Amino acid sequence: MSLASGPTIDYKTLVQDDRIHASLYTDPRIFDDEMERIFRRGWVFVGHDSEIPGAGDFVTRRIGAEPVIMVRGADGGVAVLVNRCMHRGTMLCLADRGRARTFTCPYHGWTYDISGALLGVPYPGGYASFDKSTHGLAAAPRVASYRGFVFASLSPVGISLAEHLGLATQLIDRSCDLSPVGEIELSAGWVKHRCAANWKALPENDSDGYHLGFVHRALFMTVRTQYQRVVGDEQAIRAVVRDWGNGHMEIDWSPGYQGPFEWLGGVSGAAVADFVAALERRDGPELARRRVLEGPAHVLIFPNLFLGETNIAIVEPLSVEECVHWHTPMFLKGAAELNGRLLRMAEAGMGPASFLMPEDLMVAARNQLGLHARTAPWLELGRGLNRERVDADGRTVSHVTDETTNRALWRHYRAVMTEA
Amino acid sequence: MLSDADHRAVVEFIYREARLADEARYAEWLALWTDDGVYWVPATTDPRADPDRHLSHIYDNRGRIETRVKLLMTGHRYSQEPASLMRRLVSNIETSSDDGELVAESNFALAELAIQARRELHWWAGRTTHRLRRVGGELKMCRKKVVLVNAAEPLPNLSFLI
Numbered sequence: 001m002s003l004a005s006g007p008t009i010d011y012k013t014l015v016q017d018d019r020i021h022a023s024l025y026t027d028p029r030i031f032d033d034e035m036e037r038i039f040r041r042g043w044v045f046v047g048h049d050s051e052i053p054g055a056g057d058f059v060t061r062r063i064g065a066e067p068v069i070m071v072r073g074a075d076g077g078v079a080v081l082v083n084r085c086m087h088r089g090t091m092l093c094l095a096d097r098g099r100a101r102t103f104t105c106p107y108h109g110w111t112y113d114i115s116g117a118l119l120g121v122p123y124p125g126g127y128a129s130f131d132k133s134t135h136g137l138a139a140a141p142r143v144a145s146y147r148g149f150v151f152a153s154l155s156p157v158g159i160s161l162a163e164h165l166g167l168a169t170q171l172i173d174r175s176c177d178l179s180p181v182g183e184i185e186l187s188a189g190w191v192k193h194r195c196a197a198n199w200k201a202l203p204e205n206d207s208d209g210y211h212l213g214f215v216h217r218a219l220f221m222t223v224r225t226q227y228q229r230v231v232g233d234e235q236a237i238r239a240v241v242r243d244w245g246n247g248h249m250e251i252d253w254s255p256g257y258q259g260p261f262e263w264l265g266g267v268s269g270a271a272v273a274d275f276v277a278a279l280e281r282r283d284g285p286e287l288a289r290r291r292v293l294e295g296p297a298h299v300l301i302f303p304n305l306f307l308g309e310t311n312i313a314i315v316e317p318l319s320v321e322e323c324v325h326w327h328t329p330m331f332l333k334g335a336a337e338l339n340g341r342l343l344r345m346a347e348a349g350m351g352p353a354s355f356l357m358p359e360d361l362m363v364a365a366r367n368q369l370g371l372h373a374r375t376a377p378w379l380e381l382g383r384g385l386n387r388e389r390v391d392a393d394g395r396t397v398s399h400v401t402d403e404t405t406n407r408a409l410w411r412h413y414r415a416v417m418t419e420a
Numbered sequence: 421m422l423s424d425a426d427h428r429a430v431v432e433f434i435y436r437e438a439r440l441a442d443e444a445r446y447a448e449w450l451a452l453w454t455d456d457g458v459y460w461v462p463a464t465t466d467p468r469a470d471p472d473r474h475l476s477h478i479y480d481n482r483g484r485i486e487t488r489v490k491l492l493m494t495g496h497r498y499s500q501e502p503a504s505l506m507r508r509l510v511s512n513i514e515t516s517s518d519d520g521e522l523v524a525e526s527n528f529a530l531a532e533l534a535i536q537a538r539r540e541l542h543w544w545a546g547r548t549t550h551r552l553r554r555v556g557g558e559l560k561m562c563r564k565k566v567v568l569v570n571a572a573e574p575l576p577n578l579s580f581l582i
Contacts, residue, residue, distance in 0.1 A: 193575065
């Protein structure tokens with residue numbers, strides 16, 4: 001246990017219903033505890049099916065602090081192997097992605113197949129007897145996917161992925177069903193944006209609808225965007241935030257949209273005619289119309305997957321003071337005519353040189369500096385408690401600028417961090 | 421091979437472009453572009469990168485170059501407010517001509533003091549390709565491609581002019 005040598009951390013005091021304590025962002029013991037309880041025991045997003053279409057295709061990722069290889073097996077299944085030689089611990093695979101028939105350790109040449117089975121050990125005469133079958137690569141004991149999103153847990157026991165996702169599968173559906181064939185494709189590669197802040201700043205900010213008009217003021221002064229309708233008179237803003245349970249948090253801009261495709265920058269006519277026709281053939285005109293009005297989901301799937309409208313993003317913790325935000329455009333299979341636009345939108349919205357995220361990550365870094373002040377250690381989280389409401393499906397909903405989403409994150413966090 | 425005069429003009433253009441970017445002289449930097457300018461910073465060092473299929477850090481047409489500059493000029497692009505203090509060295513310049521345009525390849529090293537939060541010194545390095553054209557007797561950039569040595573690694577904010 002990571003905390004065996006220190007005093008117990010009292011999460012019930014640090015995380016209260018309307019305020020949280022700054023040490024949650026700055027205490028390295030808490031970071032270690034999160035890597036164990038959230039990233040090892042829980043379900044964590046690893047990658048997408050479309051990234052590894054063929055046998056032997058792999059990507060390397062991290063689950064918390066643990067390096068892993070997500071690889072397509074000869075049988076078409078997906079394995080999440082621990083990226084560490086079973087001999088002396090060397091990281092096996094350095095490439096971000098590729099196609100492999102075997103993984104060979106550079107240190108002493110131990111070689112594994114793509115299922116993780118140990119194929120060979122050079123100079124076997126040095127062992128009286130050697131059972132290769134007990135020296136295969138360690139693997140995530142539980143791997144499951146939903147609509148191509150592959151999740152893993154490094155714990156053999158725990159709730160199922162279906163239980164973890166709960167109602168939030170509806171939001172993954174909302175994004176995937178924009179594809180006429182119901183599939184998204186992550187084939188453009190990832191951009192990684194380094195952030196000088198605790199990793200939790202990213203899920204918080206990704207689901208915060210309060211900051212837009214302030215942090216992104218330059219953008220609103222310069223160009224028209226789909227976010228225009230959430231800056232202005234408080235009473236006139238119709239977008240909402242929603243708590244989907246289990247730490248999954250949504251911003252729903254769509255109640256403020258006044259026409260189709262605002263989420264795509266307001267395209268119309270010939271550019272989308274084939275796309276709309278394909279959706280209508282599958283869903284009928286009414287549902288198709290709703291889909292192109294509402295657009296894709298904006299939801300943080302706890303703890304590290306962000307469906308950021310037309311982008312997919314990953315939150316990667318590095319240390320208590322540092323994290324990385326990955327993103328790639330969400331291409332829609334069967335709608336090739338839109339993907340070029342989605343690519344350009346990804347570059348405009350996310351990444352270190354984009355028009356949005358540099359401001360978010362600069363502010364996150366400023367927060368990290370301020371949070372070291374212990375004279376004033378509490379963060380306020382009470383905005384919207386006066387007006388949030390519970391809908392018929394049990395989801396708490398409120399004005400888009402309310403902290404309903406971040407309270408949902410922290411409530412789930414407290415539950416996970418205090419589980420027996 | 422360029423004439424000595426052309427070579428000198430290209431080198432002077434590159435030095436001037438570097439200085440305007442370093443000193444956050446945004447309007448003057450924008451005026452260096454042709455109307456069909458393309459500004460490309462790939463997210464990979466792979467020479468096969470295709471900006472129509474692969475995600476880039478920057479792939480701006482002229483309209484988006486202008487948006488980028490206008491954001492900086494609002495005074496509210498907070499990731500560059502205040503602007504990073506920067507000095508870049510440009511070296512190893514090789515020039516040629518292609519299809520009526522002047523082409524220069526060069527290396528750069530850039531020291532950036534990111535003073536907006538942790539006040540860290542960031543080092544950037546890479547290889548730049550400029551394509552220049554004479555418009556009304558003046559050299560203008562129609563293409564600038566910057567391949568960072570760490571293009572595929574996690575990068576801190578890159579909202580200044582690289």
